[in-house]
Amino acid sequence: MTKTPWWASEGFWRKCAIWVTAVMAVALIFLTFDSIEAITAHEGGRVPAYSVINQRIYYRVDDVQGRQVPVIGDAAPLFGQRLTEEEAEALVTRGKLTVQSRNCMDCHTLLGNGAYYAPDLTKSWLDPAWAAESVREQLMVQFLMDPRSNARTFGTERRMPDLGITEDEARGVVAFLKWMSAIDTNGFPANFPTIRQEGDR
Ligand code: HEC
Numbered sequence: 015m016t017k018t019p020w021w022a023s024e025g026f027w028r029k030c031a032i033w034v035t036a037v038m039a040v041a042l043i044f045l046t047f048d049s050i051e052a053i054t055a056h057e058g059g060r061v062p063a064y065s066v067i068n069q070r071i072y073y074r075v076d077d078v079q080g081r082q083v084p085v086i087g088d089a090a091p092l093f094g095q096r097l098t099e100e101e102a103e104a105l106v107t108r109g110k111l112t113v114q115s116r117n118c119m120d121c122h123t124l125l126g127n128g129a130y131y132a133p134d135l136t137k138s139w140l141d142p143a144w145a146a147e148s149v150r151e152q153l154m155v156q157f158l159m160d161p162r163s164n165a166r167t168f169g170t171e172r173r174m175p176d177l178g179i180t181e182d183e184a185r186g187v188v189a190f191l192k193w194m195s196a197i198d199t200n201g202f203p204a205n206f207p208t209i210r211q212e213g214d215r
Contacts, residue, residue: 055103060198064102067092067189071139071196073208081201088213092189093151102189109190112183121174124194126202132172139188139195140208143168147211151188158184 020026057063062084070087091097097105113119119128122135133141143166144150157164159181161174179187 055193062086062193062196063099064106064193065097065099066196067102067106067192068096069196070211070213071192072211072214073140073206079201081204082206083201084196084198086196087211090212092192093185102193105186105189106193108183108186109188110186112179112187113190116177116179125197125199132174133168134203135191135194136197136199136203137195137206137208139191140206142207142209144209147209150209154188154191155181155184158187 052059053061055061055063057065066086068089068091070090072085072087073082074085075081076083089096092105113124118124118135121132122128123130124135126134126136139150139154144153153164158177158179160176162176165173167173
């Protein structure tokens, strides 16, 4: 009877299984902490600190990466009021809770998640449809509070329903959308045109 070669022995494969499981468990723990760091809002991160709503958000094409990347510009406080990191987080959180409570994802996508009935909201802060930088914040608040009278529809017959959003909630949503537009999403959505802003390059 021929001897089983070492690479076909049960003992060898048992050891392999134990080692692979152990190494992957360590890798999984490392990746979990790495992902938490990557998705937590903080200054200089891919997901910026909430106080980014105090700055102007630009986009430029990065030739090396071949995609648009967000650029955080000069001071441009939302609603003309400079907020601390805590105040900004509270406002953005109010917006996020409003978005969740009204299920905006039933019609819209946010960071690619949701439904395709209405425009993607990831970069809607930069939509040229807000006419001009000077009136954008006001128009967005008015639109959210009364989307029927302020409907644009973009050549479709689709309309956004009145979701009973209060002025405080609308301001929170605008802060949430401005903050979201500053997230580096690896170029999603691709090649969107942006509203003209002061100091555009
Ligand atoms: C029933 C579907 C529906 C729901 C739910 C809905 N929307 Fe809309 N929304 C639309 C449609 C359709 C449009 C495009 C028509 C328009 O702009 O008048 C739109 C447009 C918008 C725009 C303008 C987008 C741009 O790039 O200019 C914003 C901002 C917006 N919605 C935010 C929200 C928020 C925030 C919520 C949740 C609080 C929400 N929507 C819930 C249908 C919906």
